[in-house]
Amino acid sequence: MIRAGRLLKGTGIMGRIARPLAQQTASLAPRIGGAQRCSYQNGPDLSEKETIVKLLYNIGSKKEVEQYLRHFSSVESQKFAVIKVGGAVISDDLATLASALTFLNRVGLYPIVVHGAGPQLNKRLEAAGIEARYEDGIRITDGPTLAIAREVFASENRKLVEALERLGTRARPITSGVFVADYLNQEKYDRVGRIVRVNREVVESSIRAGCLPILTSLAETPQGQILNVNADIAAGELARVLEPLKIVYLNEKNGLYHGTTGKRIETIHLDEEYEDLLKEPWVRYGTKLKLKEIKELLDTLPRSSSVAIISAEHLHKELFTHSGAGTLIMRGHRLFSEQDLAAVDSGRLRALLLELDPAISSGGQPAAEEFWQRLEQLKAGGGQVWVYGDEPGQVAAVVTRAAGETASVLEKFVATKAAVLGNITDNAWKLIVRDHAQLVWSVPRADDGLSWHFERADGSWAVGDQVVFWHGIQDWALISSLIGTKAAALGLSPSGQTPGSGTAAAAAPTGSRCYSTMARRQFGALPGSAPAGRHGYATAASSSPVRVGLIGARGYTGRELIKLIDAHPQFELAYVSSRELAGQPVPNYTKAPLNHVNLSAQEVGDIARAGRSVVDVWILALPNGVAAPFVDAIDSATALLPATSQSQPIVVDLSADYRFDITGQWAYGLPELHRKDLASWTTGRITNPGCYATGSQLGLAPLLPYMDATRLPSVFGVSGYSGAGTKPSPKNDPKFLADNLIPYAPVNHIHEREIGHSLTRIARPTYPFSPANPLMVQFTPHVAPFFQGIGLTLHVPLRMSMNAKDVHEIFSQFYRGERLVHVTKDAPLVRDNAEKHYAVVGGFAVPLANGDQGSASLAERRVVLNVTLDNLLKGAATQAIQNMNIAVGIDEYTGIPVPEHPTMSQC
Template structure:
């Protein structure tokens, strides 16, 4: 019952963890760039000038689009003031001011508002020396008299102003908060003079600054109740800010970029609950390192367990915050793992039952759990869990020639946030050199499991993973056992039969209408997660042996063949879409274009296809019927104008009846998009399993694809009819001459057409289940569509709320990119996906404008067709498609 919360929320679930291959870094940043709030024209110009520099800097440090979206989802899941507290030392302000401001500008641009508190220690030392005053320290704390305080106050104000001005130059609104932010009393007036101990934090001023679109910039100066200014160490001020705000991250910017171990190597991560005592016993942990670790532990002990501390160089702030690998030293409380080998070792059996049932469904859930506990009471196992039971893993030991099996893994959201999931798997690897487990093939956490596995194979809806099995004969036996079991093997035949009996008993006891296979899911290694999720990798089938290096394995083998590529016939190849599809098929490793039909080009050689010589044919419906009857073709693609392909489709039907051969048909026209006997092929919105099982697929329209993806996440929040203003390049008008593809007429012009009742208006309305208005236009560029969509809302929402909804909805979709600003047609031309952005909300918060762009010949037609062909023929969905 592998049940798991969103991998997307695993902030800091990283370090020493091998990751799946990531997409290009160039694609990572634009998915998240967005303007925070409108600001003055001079500031906007400054931001425009600095954007290129920020992009270059970010691309060199930020990882994949997946990582960035994960951490943005996490950081925007809390109120703005709870994102991060960043402590900036004086040396950073003098030596790394530009890197600091570029990093903060990036955070501001993506809509994040850290609270900044700075010191100025080195500068103060220099000023005091120039004034003939020798700095004095007691126990590491500066002794502050009246003269020192005057110099410090003026210096802090100046450094604060310098930082604010530099940020404004980069288009960032920043607000200096230099007085009244910290309430304090004397730390020890006789010993340290005018040094304060903070007793309160003015959170309201910080919240007001952020709500007005400003980064709050604080100095480490405090005041007593009677107005006396006191000096406070910046680290202390940052810690007290963190205690007051309880942020997700506390960041200490350091020239060294982190803590170092005995060999001088940077320490990547410290889990205090597991490592603190060991670290503090090491001879090399002394002086500043020892003090810093001690202080951070004391701080984290007072904060929510999800909070972590990072010690990082200012130039690597983005990499630390937005990637799995990080850049500095990450310190968190972590969780100590406990273990049990018998039920009696659990302190509270009722608590254990609560953990096991929290992901169960149906009235028989408790009966199923009771049967499972009965089984564990009679058999050997080892359980791993943290004290709060945010994570629980149960391993059945190796026996009867079978490897150890991970029978249960359940992780809560808190478990992901505190890194328990990876801690558990680390413990499993230490004690179990070989391990097997099973996950449902439609589970969207498969990326995490692929990351942990050395290999996998799928059969009848389940994916079996393993690690540590290097003997080829053992792997073959494992795969054979798995493929012979319809539901998937758990690694112990006695357990398998026992679990099935338990499921039957539970089902009978509750008169449940659910099939037994669904009841048994309580004991299969099934992972589940909420809306905020990791990418939906791992669509697999029993057709091939898949290792973890293939993060997007295929669905079923229904029409695919092991010994030859799928045979494709293209009816109507003269148009732009047909040519794009030919180009994609030419690079597809598992598809062979056998026949291309075009009445105008019959007898000429097909260009752009290099796998074999293909000559255009003028295939008749009778030819198609005979080819289907003989079983010559695995997939027919109908790339014909609307209203033309029915005779060819009917011919395929007739050939099926005569022979029993059942090929796949993908129709690119609108002829069958409203026919309920056909599967609508928009994989990002239609269940992929439906497409994988289909033999007749209606490929969506280009306008309709972009419009649906642009509106779908907000359908539950619609407060009225969305209005879509769409503009297409003239390739959308086809190759047949018309005013809509007349370049002379279009030059310096835009032509509206079909202002009401356009077929895509009906298509979008039918698929979304909500009426929309669509106004299409054609412009002078060749390819690409832009939609500006005005959407009324049924509740007050902010731009950030809406952007988060889209990021969550499309997390992991390789061909949908959520960006900040309105996307541009020129940036999508020639690319295989959709970009969605804008998210501008009116003053009342009851209407949002969303923009979407798509290449009408690719994701609007040929690319989407290939997605559907891949799914229906049993190949990886994105095989042969360069992803965004």
């Protein structure tokens, strides 16, 4: 039975929702006998979905539930969750498992299930008189064992699929075709596999058909030999390819448990806790191996991914509430604490409080200075101060203790959106309570994250518009004194009434949780509040205009940027710098009268010193080799500002100067291939790709898993002469170009290196190349007599035969939902795509033998395709706007004139 979570603990409401929520959901589904074919569906019936969502409100606030639904629905369906199911769960708790999966599907989610069958296999082997043998914890799988394993896996897979279909949930049994493997060690383990490639199309095809994919962990060699693979490993390899938000390991224990205290471990932040955790005497054998495997997995995934270890019974509570139910494991960030105020970056702390703390921001800089002075006075008077933070400057807390007092006061606790998404706040709380056995703090009743505080407090008391919380305090006289002190500061009695109003002061609290559970629920879901808790801490977003400084406005790209910013609903120009045009009015800008200026690098640094209060985003539209002084000036000027996207100005560089950055400071701004990195980037530095490089990568990326690493892909490119810039040369002279086509830089072009470098960065373990064996590309550019636009013809060597239909399908699925990449069967034309903001990919062709799936020769295993885009727009200005939108946290396509609802990336 699904038990009530912390929000309901100790209340009479528990009995009223004792029936498992997943089973309530399943009862809403039609009873369907026998197997059912999958058919495409747009999602669950809306009225049914609303009913199911309302059931979720029994375990958490409406705001919590809706946030997680939006979060999980914000990614492609196959990137929601990979769930590993142990064989014991299928044999012992099949009904609960099917109900839990049905529950998720009824709210429009598509978890991908990878199951094992260890206990069932052992039972069958014993009945057959075959001894189960292990080496290093790995099952030795000989021929007879594998034969029985195939039968057992198929049988257990069928049981789960049929259980789902009885609840009206479409499911597809997938017992082969997903995992390609080599022998792990044939002499030692016999038919045990090491996965070398994952065929994601099989899984994605199931989801497109509206079916939950139910996978076994059996794999095949390229020659067709079946190999046994541990289900945990198979689920991990699938996650590496799909990069889901959640990787869930279902077990009967409902999480990991501390070997000394016996308590369930709620969260593990690996960056902070991993090394110390491995030193614990109880972390050994299977537990140690599991933690190592999870760390290795999460190290290869975006920081937004996390692992949950949970029982099937509590799966929905883990996913849809802040308190969770099992063990949540994420990477997090390292934290620090400091008691010496001289060692604290006070400017950085003040800026973070000004940005995120309402009490400080409402009073402005004087309030921040006053707070800091109060901390210094407290220290001078013999008190103590602790300042907590993380390395990226995304979270900060201040704790004080007056001289002679035993309880500490949590004065401030603020976090940026990045800290929310990275789940850093819970780890900071652990550090605080480790240092302070007794802690008290107060929060406004209207605070967005009130529920977060209730979850961590031992008790609470409402005083006026504030709630006083305490942790670790058992002395009721002390608690009463603390409440009285807060009430006096607010000019109220402890009951919350104004003195003299005729209401007697409240008595001292008499229970361990004085603020009732029902009241907690009332104030834990205020209208407009952002959810918080174990999975995050609430913050607010600003709706102020985003002010842009453009350096280098004379070029063609600069002119396009001005037009796009003028039409953008949330951007406005603060400065437009051009040495040649200084003093002249800025053309094509109608939001306000604005003249060109001539800003030096030092002047840009002086402006940047004010952070984002003057300029939010700097765009450097400068020639190659010129950006560095401006970037250095901005970095030096803002070195003392908090390293957050809300304080540090964003820099978008359109030159090639930082496209090969290896310091980790610059994000590569090709959103269709690097969107997750851009969304989670904390440095605010983005390098815009080159125009040729953008089109080439869009044409190559979908084929990366299928390339032949022994042969180089080639790109033949032709650009309009606007790509040669405004400085006069034969390459932008219309007379010289008339009736002409000019090749240039036939080898070692900078875009040639950029294409290979960038695509290598997104390589997966299953690809035929890696940083140790980087992708190389042959690229030959040309200039034509038209003004703008690029046409590319790509020759891509393949490892296997494909026909044109296969290739078209690969591209259609890869760019499904991308509004700035359209896929077409026909070869796109440059003139049709000039002045358009999207790229077009198409014209897929293969040699005859290759296309006929015959015994194609090496030279015939290739595909030819075409890409067109506007070099000034998607190749430069439009892409810069796209990156800026992502960086400031608004919709990626804001201000970009593209069709609202492209048809499945089809042109």
